[in-house]
Amino acid sequence: MKNDTRLTALAASLPATVPFVGPEAQERARGAAFTARLGANENGFGPSPTAIDAMANAASEAWMYADPESHDLREAIADHHGIDPQHIMVGEGIDTLLGLVVRLFVGQDDPVVTSAGAYPTFNYHVAGFGGALHTIPYTGDFEDPDRLIAKATEVGAKLIYISNPDNPMGSCHDGKTIKRMVRAVPEGALLILDEAYIELAPETAVADIDPNDPRVVRMRTFSKAYGMAGARVGYAIGHPDVISAFNKVRNHFGMSRIGQAGALAALADTDWIATIREKIADSRAEISAIALDNGLIPLQSATNFVTIDCGRDGVFAKALLDALVDRGIFVRMPSIAPQNRCIRVSCGPIADMRAFAAALPDALLEAEAAFTHE
Amino acid sequence: MKNDTRLTALAASLPATVPFVGPEAQERARGAAFTARLGANENGFGPSPTAIDAMANAASEAWMYADPESHDLREAIADHHGIDPQHIMVGEGIDTLLGLVVRLFVGQDDPVVTSAGAYPTFNYHVAGFGGALHTIPYTGDFEDPDRLIAKATEVGAKLIYISNPDNPMGSCHDGKTIKRMVRAVPEGALLILDEAYIELAPETAVADIDPNDPRVVRMRTFSKAYGMAGARVGYAIGHPDVISAFNKVRNHFGMSRIGQAGALAALADTDWIATIREKIADSRAEISAIALDNGLIPLQSATNFVTIDCGRDGVFAKALLDALVDRGIFVRMPSIAPQNRCIRVSCGPIADMRAFAAALPDALLEAEAAFTHE
Numbered sequence: 001m002k003n004d005t006r007l008t009a010l011a012a013s014l015p016a017t018v019p020f021v022g023p024e025a026q027e028r029a030r031g032a033a034f035t036a037r038l039g040a041n042e043n044g045f046g047p048s049p050t051a052i053d054a055m056a057n058a059a060s061e062a063w064m065y066a067d068p069e070s071h072d073l074r075e076a077i078a079d080h081h082g083i084d085p086q087h088i089m090v091g092e093g094i095d096t097l098l099g100l101v102v103r104l105f106v107g108q109d110d111p112v113v114t115s116a117g118a119y120p121t122f123n124y125h126v127a128g129f130g131g132a133l134h135t136i137p138y139t140g141d142f143e144d145p146d147r148l149i150a151k152a153t154e155v156g157a158k159l160i161y162i163s164n165p166d167n168p169m170g171s172c173h174d175g176k177t178i179k180r181m182v183r184a185v186p187e188g189a190l191l192i193l194d195e196a197y198i199e200l201a202p203e204t205a206v207a208d209i210d211p212n213d214p215r216v217v218r219m220r221t222f223s224k225a226y227g228m229a230g231a232r233v234g235y236a237i238g239h240p241d242v243i244s245a246f247n248k249v250r251n252h253f254g255m256s257r258i259g260q261a262g263a264l265a266a267l268a269d270t271d272w273i274a275t276i277r278e279k280i281a282d283s284r285a286e287i288s289a290i291a292l293d294n295g296l297i298p299l300q301s302a303t304n305f306v307t308i309d310c311g312r313d314g315v316f317a318k319a320l321l322d323a324l325v326d327r328g329i330f331v332r333m334p335s336i337a338p339q340n341r342c343i344r345v346s347c348g349p350i351a352d353m354r355a356f357a358a359a360l361p362d363a364l365l366e367a368e369a370a371f372t373h374e
Numbered sequence: 375m376k377n378d379t380r381l382t383a384l385a386a387s388l389p390a391t392v393p394f395v396g397p398e399a400q401e402r403a404r405g406a407a408f409t410a411r412l413g414a415n416e417n418g419f420g421p422s423p424t425a426i427d428a429m430a431n432a433a434s435e436a437w438m439y440a441d442p443e444s445h446d447l448r449e450a451i452a453d454h455h456g457i458d459p460q461h462i463m464v465g466e467g468i469d470t471l472l473g474l475v476v477r478l479f480v481g482q483d484d485p486v487v488t489s490a491g492a493y494p495t496f497n498y499h500v501a502g503f504g505g506a507l508h509t510i511p512y513t514g515d516f517e518d519p520d521r522l523i524a525k526a527t528e529v530g531a532k533l534i535y536i537s538n539p540d541n542p543m544g545s546c547h548d549g550k551t552i553k554r555m556v557r558a559v560p561e562g563a564l565l566i567l568d569e570a571y572i573e574l575a576p577e578t579a580v581a582d583i584d585p586n587d588p589r590v591v592r593m594r595t596f597s598k599a600y601g602m603a604g605a606r607v608g609y610a611i612g613h614p615d616v617i618s619a620f621n622k623v624r625n626h627f628g629m630s631r632i633g634q635a636g637a638l639a640a641l642a643d644t645d646w647i648a649t650i651r652e653k654i655a656d657s658r659a660e661i662s663a664i665a666l667d668n669g670l671i672p673l674q675s676a677t678n679f680v681t682i683d684c685g686r687d688g689v690f691a692k693a694l695l696d697a698l699v700d701r702g703i704f705v706r707m708p709s710i711a712p713q714n715r716c717i718r719v720s721c722g723p724i725a726d727m728r729a730f731a732a733a734l735p736d737a738l739l740e741a742e743a744a745f746t747h748e
Contacts, residue, residue, distance in 0.1 A: 042438050056429075063601040065414055065597075092466065096628060229439045230435065230630060251466075251469050254606065256604060256605060262433070
């Protein structure tokens with residue numbers, strides 16, 4: 001692919017990359033659908049039935065643009081958190097909101113700090129706006145708040161990224177640890193606290209942060225616990241000045257009207273979320289049991305996936321992943337060592353768990369054979 | 375609203391603006407719903423029933439992210455145009471695609487050329503990436519291809535924007551005129567040909583442009599003729615190098631899965647689009663007749679709206695617009711003189727036309743009274 005000479009210098013320097021290859025592309029490549037779609041941390045238990053109804057009903061209203069202020073949804077989210085709507089910005093999923101935050105705060109060569117092997121889409125946005133990414137290794141299978149803060153202080157970071165619970169490892173810090181991290185954010189920096197999975201974590205993981213604290217912006221989504229990844233609804237919680245800055249650069253008419261309707265209904269169905277928490281906990285236990293049955297080590301998870309330590313290196317885990325994919329089980333794995341000794345399996349309905357359990361022993365044999373031959 | 379000192383210099387310089395206030399915000403302000411929603415060039419005749427069904431059915435699949443390559447939709451769009459999918463990029467509406475093109479091609483202070491009073495969201499993106507906007511006045515009620523090209527040559531423009539048919543005036547150039555314009559694009563520039571309304575224009579308005587021509591990128595949408603504004607699906611047609619450049623910066627998982635399903639069904643329902651063309655032509659005639667009945671001058675339209683010359687200046691047109699809004703009729707108007715002597719009324723079902731016809735005489739009296747008092 002040739003570079004267009006009319007591109008900006010920054011755009012010319014960027015690869016035409018994709019943070020993740022979609023399962024559909026893999027299905028097209030293998031010429032068959034996946035039996036179990038367990039790679040993208042989607043929620044196979046689905047959205048609340050009332051959210052599905054709301055979206056289905058909104059389909060006939062799709063001739064109208066969505067309310068660019070997402071007024072009703074913003075009010076409902078604010079109510080849900082017991083805070084004022086001026087602390088909430090609704091956007092087309094966390095990915096979009098992350099891109100906007102990077103665009104607002106990161107100029108060419110501005111330093112940004114994250115963990116090595118953390119969310120690739122954040123890194124994609126940082127690269128896309130010319131930021132200089134500094135990474136800190138995980139400590140064990142945890143992102144390391146203290147070292148992230150120390151690095152941010154050292155390099156004069158504009159942004160610091162942490163996810164709690166963490167993706168791709170599923171680990172989780174106590175809310176008090178996160179709160180301490182917020183207090184330590186150096187002058188001039190903004191902490192992005194990505195809480196995509198927080199509804200699935202223990203209550204103690206939720207940090208008690210003043211929504212007027214200008215040092216942190218929290219990211220939430222309807223893609224995980226609420227099961228609406230394909231509807232593209234996320235939101236940021238933060239200081240009103242940080243929130244209003246989104247209005248400088250966001251696509252005001254970017255929201256799907258159907259997604260808004262679905263999110264509003266999903267938020268109201270608190271029973272469903274309680275049920276989902278149970279189903280996901282059960283599914284985490286199932287995945288863990290399957291891993292143990294096969295001599296692999298499931299890591300503790302506060303999310304809707306379980307990261308499984310395959311006991312060897314990244315080459316072996318990749319061989320296992322490929323063998324699973326060949327058998328119709330879509331899973332993914334962390335990108336760099338030492339986390340890439342693992343594969344990451346999303347929670348899902350029992351049929352998916354059975355398919356995974358059925359495929360794993362053979363896949364392991366194949367991976368072990370490949371590993372031995374290397 | 376205070377500016378955050380951590381913002382980039384560019385972000386700090388930007389207002390927290392919105393290109394358009396949504397009708398919902400106006401409804402909240404006036405404490406009542408609009409009787410007729412005729413201001414945003416939405417298509418009140420709605421999407422194809424098969425598209426509605428497809429979106430309703432896709433609601434239960436919303437737990438899955440959309441295919442980031444929009445493979446099936448891209449193939450269908452390519453088939454529809456008789457070209458290769460490598461010429462097509464699907465995105466979350468033209469607004470998003472315009473933002474991406476500006477981001478790819480426009481650096482700080484890079485010159486961009488458009489018409490004075492043309493699409494504000496394009497200007498918003500240019501400002502948002504630090505570009506320097508140069509404008510050419512309309513000639514009569516038409517954008518002026520020759521002067522746009524001359525200005526682009528003079529200032530060394532990176533981008534040139536033209537919409538055909540034009541919004542907000544509804545006017546349209548012959549495809550041959552547009553083709554001549556493409557041939558005259560100066561070295562180093564890219565022409566954005568916004569064809570949001572092209573399906574509603576005469577066949578002769580469609581320019582016969584080689585999809586391999588690197589000088590132009592065309593923008594199309596499912597928001598207007600296809601009636602799916604709230605589903606957020608648009609696409610770009612262009613040279614493969616221009617198209618693949620989107621992959622450097624786009625939100626790969628940004629599409630709604632429901633929107634993809636709807637667009638695929640909408641594209642297949644060619645009968646519906648034929649019906650829509652008739653309904654819109656009828657509605658244009660109705661709006662024009664209502665305007666003439668009230669002593670106003672409807673402009674010729676190649677779109678799903680009619681721009682009505684109110685015969686005086688922008689102050690009068692604004693008074694008329696406000697009087698219509700007060701009477702529950704949502705309409706908009708061009709932003710600058712001399713186009714702001716007009717109001718812009720979207721096509722819609724007969725009930726909306728009747729509501730507009732009923733409100734206009736009184737609204738005119740009120741506007742005339744206000745005008746006399748100034």
